[in-house]
Amino acid sequence: MSRGSAHPALIALGAVGAVGAACAVWGIGIERYLFTVREATAAALPAGSAPLRVLHISDAHMAPWQRRKQDWLASLADLEPDLIVNTGDNLGHRDGLDGIRRAFEPFAGIPGVFVHGSNDVHGPTPRNPLRYFAGPSKRHVKPDHLDTAGLDAFLGEELGWADLNNSAARVRVGERDVDFFGVDDAHRDWDDLDALPGAVAGLGARNAATPLLGVTHAPYQRVLNAFTDLGAQAIFGGHTHGGQVCLPFYGTIVANCDIPLKQAKGLSTWTHGERGIPLNVSAGCGHSIYAPVRFACRPEATLLTLTARDTPA
Template sequence: MSARAAATAVGLVAAAGAGAVAYGTFVERKQYTLRTATVPVLPPGSAPLRVLHLSDLHMAPWQTDKQQWVRELARLDPQLIVDTGDNLGHRDGLAGIKAAFDVFAGIPGVYVHGSNDYFGPSFKNPLRYFLGPSKHAHRVEKLDTDALTAYFDSLGWKNLNNAAVTTEVQGTIIDFFGVDDPHRHFDRLDRIPGALDALLEDDDRGPRLRIGVAHAPYQYVLNSFVTHGAEVVFAGHTHGGQVCVPGYGALVTNCDIPRKQVKGLSLWRHGFRSAFLNVSAGLGTSIYAPFRFACRPEVTLLTLTSRP
């Protein structure tokens, strides 16, 4: 190959790379997408239940396009909201969350926190993500997590951080249980058996659904959820890989979940049991890594239907 041809090839590769970065930063990162799926898990004869799964908004106050897009989801008339954390992406992110979520006040909901609901974002070398799950920065800004919790409570949503609750939605009795962020080791799986037992002590109502909720889908958490009878599990954290290769998929998961289950609906099997697992690719990115490629930001609308 001549020197001119080699220089041309290098130039083309550099131009393609620059184009991909520009596309991922200015175009795909804002291509907000609604993914839908049907999950046959309700007791026979139950009415369908529309569940809106929100995750990883990483909200900054100036992201008004994202806030408007989320507000418009109210037109879907969701009957239950599940929020799997990392809502905040800036010290003033709660203002943006309120602008986006106020329309959901009064709709039954549950939530857990992610690490970014406790600590502000910080610059990290993005190449480090390819070496394994992200490490925790030593110097981080603590966010007002109590204010976020109080806001979600004011919407009428139930706190599942290392807790369990029972609620009835559209005639279906649902036992929810969840853990605080496993990525930061805030989870207390040891509390779940007692919390679930307490739910059933004075509640002898008929057939019910059991749902597990966590931010980060580490395998030990998913296995525990299945062991404790979860029929559906909701999680986020992975961003769907955030940077994917068409035809290959995610390069990383930021936890130990298999790449093929980094986003979307799948089955998680453990022992002789299984549960439907919905991992959201999330709607945002860190303000220090505002880039997505072949992995659009998303919210999921799941329709739960009767079991066969």
């Protein structure tokens, strides 16, 4: 080898380093700001129902300085959805409610429902990002308590959205009723599935034309199965961030719960027993302030149009 030639191993190492640096620049500096609206359609409503346009928002993990994300979320009101489903983890900082107010105030007057993720209660903590790939994350030892009461007052009292944490609600959407039930964050074992049958029964007599929809933050299989058994005609979930850092042409590497990876983001069919129902898992529009990256997994909201089924569920 001549004195001026480089060793092949050094060339390869340099190439790998360059690719890694480029990926980091893309994921940290570009893709996490490429907010997108994913549109999908699912046959889920009782036969003869008019379509229902649902804006599904999840995992904002809001910090007060994240103005681009706030502006984008606020702009979604221009889509004029019939209904908003918020699957939690709205807060990402002790002052995150300021950003959520700015982002969601344009939704005033649009019916909605919400459940909590753990980051609506406890703030994020610094951690090694590689631990995310080792399996579902564990509980915080000394959590930073967030303004959950203020968040609930804003979403529930000011925006008028129904709180579905281990509860059920009947929501008036235009000229029709839509029934919902939901659970608190299953990733923290805050879900109370046993409370749901009574909560749904407490809504009173149900018209056959009234949809019944399930809402959860973390789409664990036990939750999805229980929702299916309870008669949900579609399910909404979040939590996974769609993997947040994915492999191009492969997809999600880790879901941070036990849902199959192929169903960790987007619209799919959840099958349990003899029933198969639409499941929409949002990849979310945010990230922890301690893991500011998205790769091959753009931040998103979903505009899901629910249409009538041809046959009974």
